[in-house]
Amino acid sequence: MNHGLEKQVIPVLQEYKTNKKDEKWCLLEKTALVISDLLIDNKERIIEMFLIVFDQKDKDKNSPQIEQTIDPTKSNILINKVQLSEITSKSVSLESYRIEINENIVEINVADIHAVLYAFYTIKQLLDKYEGCLPSGTIVDYPQLKERRLHVDMGRKFFSKEWIINRIKQLSKLKMNTLQLHFSENKGFRIECETAPRIVSQDGYLTKRDIKDILVIAQKYGIQIIPSLDTPGHVEHILKSYPEYGQRGVDGQLSDVALDVTNDEAVQFIKRLYSEYIELFTGCQVFHIGGDEYMEFDRAPFTTTYKPILNAFAKETFGEEYNWKDVIVNYINQISEHVAQAGFIPRIWNDGVFYDEEEVYEPKQKIALFPQTTVDFWSQMGWNPSVASLDTFLNRGVKEIYNVNASYFYYVLRPDHPEDGRTNHSFDFLNQDQRIFNEWMPGLFESNQLLNEDTKIGGASLAVWCDRPEIVSEDVITQDIKKELQALATKAWNTNTNHYLTYEEFSQLHP
Numbered sequence: 001m002n003h004g005l006e007k008q009v010i011p012v013l014q015e016y017k018t019n020k021k022d023e024k025w026c027l028l029e030k031t032a033l034v035i036s037d038l039l040i041d042n043k044e045r046i047i048e049m050f051l052i053v054f055d056q057k058d059k060d061k062n063s064p065q066i067e068q069t070i071d072p073t074k075s076n077i078l079i080n081k082v083q084l085s086e087i088t089s090k091s092v093s094l095e096s097y098r099i100e101i102n103e104n105i106v107e108i109n110v111a112d113i114h115a116v117l118y119a120f121y122t123i124k125q126l127l128d129k130y131e132g133c134l135p136s137g138t139i140v141d142y143p144q145l146k147e148r149r150l151h152v153d154m155g156r157k158f159f160s161k162e163w164i165i166n167r168i169k170q171l172s173k174l175k176m177n178t179l180q181l182h183f184s185e186n187k188g189f190r191i192e193c194e195t196a197p198r199i200v201s202q203d204g205y206l207t208k209r210d211i212k213d214i215l216v217i218a219q220k221y222g223i224q225i226i227p228s229l230d231t232p233g234h235v236e237h238i239l240k241s242y243p244e245y246g247q248r249g250v251d252g253q254l255s256d257v258a259l260d261v262t263n264d265e266a267v268q269f270i271k272r273l274y275s276e277y278i279e280l281f282t283g284c285q286v287f288h289i290g291g292d293e294y295m296e297f298d299r300a301p302f303t304t305t306y307k308p309i310l311n312a313f314a315k316e317t318f319g320e321e322y323n324w325k326d327v328i329v330n331y332i333n334q335i336s337e338h339v340a341q342a343g344f345i346p347r348i349w350n351d352g353v354f355y356d357e358e359e360v361y362e363p364k365q366k367i368a369l370f371p372q373t374t375v376d377f378w379s380q381m382g383w384n385p386s387v388a389s390l391d392t393f394l395n396r397g398v399k400e401i402y403n404v405n406a407s408y409f410y411y412v413l414r415p416d417h418p419e420d421g422r423t424n425h426s427f428d429f430l431n432q433d434q435r436i437f438n439e440w441m442p443g444l445f446e447s448n449q450l451l452n453e454d455t456k457i458g459g460a461s462l463a464v465w466c467d468r469p470e471i472v473s474e475d476v477i478t479q480d481i482k483k484e485l486q487a488l489a490t491k492a493w494n495t496n497t498n499h500y501l502t503y504e505e506f507s508q509l510h511p
Contacts, residue, residue, distance in 0.1 A: 040219025
């Protein structure tokens with residue numbers, strides 16, 4: 001029997017089958033946590049997760065009762081560690097969990113300790129909906145995308161430590177698992193810096209102590225942090241302090257927006273910057289190094305002023321058959337290898353490599369992309385047909401692609417005023433939450449399509465961009481992205497959500 005209870009949770013559950021018996025389990029003051037022997041070493045973490053989810057702030061006063069054995073006179077929550085195959089045969093995700101609900105006991109089965117947090121969130125939402133009791137039955141739940149992320153442009157706009165911590169808590173409740181902190185941009189650099197103190201934005205920045213506190217909170221709430229330091233483009237702010245590192249042109253002038261990738265001194269300076277934040281973000285798994293929008297490759301001044309310099313450098317450094325494309329990817333590879341040597345997986349945006357693979361204008365890039373590099377695919381950039389397609393990345397050996405489809409997931413503080421009723425702090429379409437819910441699927445990339453089940457799709461991300469940082473406050477942004485974040489959370493977890501309920505029904509759910 002199924003009463004559609006899976007539809008009462010954000011993200012929508014994969015399965016909740018109720019029993020024929022009209023039994024309920026209720027959370028009581030005397031409810032006890034019973035932790036199996038295989039998880040007893042994780043007792044403190046399990047208690048911490050329980051207190052997080054059930055909003056118990058005072059550990060000493062509000063810790064649940066911990067029992068070694070099941071007491072049939074009490075309302076028990078038993079937590080077991082089992083093989084993933086005992087939870088579901090439909091997923092290989094260690095975030096999967098199974099909940100068996102009977103009159104006197106809720107049994108949570110996980111293959112990894114982190115999944116207990118998600119099981120608690122599910123129980124909490126259902127208890128809130130059904131007056132503290134759960135209908136007996138079986139819940140089987142798992143995510144369909146491995147990484148479910150929010151990207152925040154905190155380089156252009158200062159975001160407070162408190163705001164970031166609140167987003168961590170919000171993401172955790174939505175069973176999203178990653179927050180990307182993009183801390184350097186054309187209009188700012190927002191984390192304390194010892195390598196180059198003068199690049200730090202004095203109108204607002206976070207100290208290293210702030211970041212360490214954020215990392216502790218993120219770990220507690222099950223959120224991975226991805227630091228994002230974008231080069232060799234998006235460095236206008238850095239170059240204001242170090243103009244000598246701007247890309248040299250044929251006229252001897254130095255770019256004020258792009259790093260000189262032919263200047264070893266400039267490259268070594270940037271590597272020292274990365275090293276400082278590699279150390280700060282120790283323990284994180286991914287480092288986003290950008291690699292996008294170095295310059296507009298199809299027009300002046302790149303074609304007239306800078307490309308000749310890069311072509312000459314390519315021939316001198318790599319050989320006659322090489323060109324400017326190889327110089328760009330060689331720089332990206334250097335930074336990728338630099339972060340990889342420290343244990344990070346490098347990630348880049350899609351538009352900086354494999355340019356003009358059809359060789360319409362000149363030979364294709366010959367230097368291969370660093371093999372560990374993963375790619376955020378945000379746009380085919382239809383105004384420039386030479387930008388590489390998604391298939392190009394897959395054919396060139398990229399193993400993981402992340403869906404950051406700008407047509408669905410880009411929220412921008414924009415200089416223009418849209419004429420369709422949107423504000424200048426908005427997504428690219430009206431009712432974007434409904435579009436994400438009703439239309440978007442994991443395989444729907446911007447101007448490209450993969451099968452939703454393609455194992456090379458590593459995840460999906462909403463992105464906040466602050467091109468005009470002064471337009472609205474951080475609190476307005478929180479409200480502006482709330483519904484879209486919920487829509488992405490449920491579609492990334494359960495891609496069939498819109499088959500189970502309408503958007504109108506979904507919009508009535510509140511985690």
